[in-house]
Amino acid sequence: MSFARFAARRLGEMAATLLAASFVVFGAMYMAPGDPASFLLAGRSASPEALASVKAQYHLDEPFLLRYGRWLGDVLQGDFGRSITYRTDVSRLLADRLPTTLLLVAMALLVVVAAGLFLGRLAAVRGGATDTAVLVTTTFAVGTPSFVAAVLLQGLFAVKLGWFPTSGAGEGFTDKLWHLALPATALALYLIGMLARVTRSAMAEALDSDHVTVARSRGVPERHVIRRHVFRNSLGTVLTTGGLIVSTLLVCTVLVETAFSVGGIGQLLELSTSTKDFPTVQAISLIIVALFMAVNLVVDLLLPLVDPRVTLGTRGAAA
Template sequence: MIWRFVARRTAMLVVTALVAGIAVYGALFVSPGDPATLLIGGGKPPNPRLLAEIHRQYHLDDPFVQSYWRWLTGILHGDAGQSLTYKDSVAHMISERIGNTVFLVGYAAFLIIVPAVALGSLAALRGGVTDSLVTVLTTALMAVPTFVMSVLLIWWLSVRWGWFPAYGAGTGFTGRLEHLTLPALALAASWLAYVTQVTRSAVRAELGSEHVQTARGRGIPERYVIRKHVLRNASGPIFSVSGVAVAGLIAGCSVVEQAFGVNGVGALLIQSAAKQDLAVVQALALITVVVFATVNTLVDVVTAALDHRVSLEARP
């Protein structure tokens, strides 16, 4: 049964990637502006013959189906085309920057999951003042946009206190850890609050469930009840929302990378979109969609495996 579920979700992932590829390529194919003008500097009116030659060389005038098929087959073979702005292959540009983005997203995911599960469980188990403080803190964090949090962290922890650098990604593990702490905090803040609230609700729901009350009535030690019945049964929704948070980090890292000058693929996406560098934007947009869908698919599979009360056949 689990293998049929995995196969079904994998097929949906492939279909999603194909539809996303058509949407991404089609949207940029019909977008206004002429990418060929990026290769002509000086601010003078472009020479029509030069423009025509650039269009011919980069296949900018090919029909949609022909150009899309060339792009798709190139992507499948690891060739995402050539950047008109940077005069470099898109695959090489992404490979140089993706390490910073992966480190940033992984760091932010750690800053979300570990504190959120601890705070949410503590609030649900303790209640009272602890619950109120956690609720107020998480509500305030969810109300602050990511770019505002970035500015606040730069002013407070970098400019005012000088604890962390505010620009760049650093080199080596220690250097990256130091330089990417503020970006990871800014990226994780709102998701930390969200996962904390979901953890709190999941643990509280399990505390009031019938099987937990039965276990307590049988005289089972409270520590065992919490570990084996409450936290174990609450792990399904907690893991599910944590996976959604990680997927959200992938989609939202562009703003943070741009704010902190991190040389990652998110910042590259913003810069390339501003310069109408279609090959780079198309490749990065497709990668973002595919990674997002892949993470969600893995989360669905693991959540279904963790929570045996969920029917695999009933899931979409």
């Protein structure tokens, strides 16, 4: 299968999945117990006329499929509706908060990739006591949930030592980096351990392969063997894990942003869920699903370029 054909097929699958996800996201509002109009009124009693006005404003008096079609048409034009809690357009809320979340995820991903690959490579190449130390360290990291790491890091480095701010996202790019340093570390800790273990296992398997033995028997310098034959052949497994890592970062950012009051879409999702701000919850949920699928698409397209043993349309090495 050609690259263009494969990419077109994956984009079509992504569009179909997004359409199905949008139906589920929109319908979830109406699966909640009670009348949606009562949630919109925040539990306040209202006259039949006021209730009818609310239903007309949010098109609750129309058939479900018609409401869904109207909402989907607005979403395709970038209109996610109006926030019930904040009394403003959801699109404006997302435009204000999404860049902060994306910067936080990017910082955490950079930390995960740098530390995870370094520790995994170090453990596989050195072995012995170094391998044991890395395994113990990564076991601790994997066993520490993001919200626990957030509380520990905030208590030590922000409250006790005062090296970092306790909350907020800062103003300006440099100030944002300083404010998001602790949240990014808390977000990355668990995933550093996971990536380090995956890298170590993939490189250890590559070290035992026949072509590595042949390269060493021919006198190829060890550093070239590690770089060209071991680490490179492990990148396919690492890249596949990278898709899971980015997806996990997007999910865990809700907890970390709430702990540090970062003000991104993760914290907004938590607040909107608790206040039953359905238009905002629907918009953020759909965006997170779209980001998940975009990450998987990028991984699928890059995997054959990184690992020639993988053919388009499959994940995993050829036997």
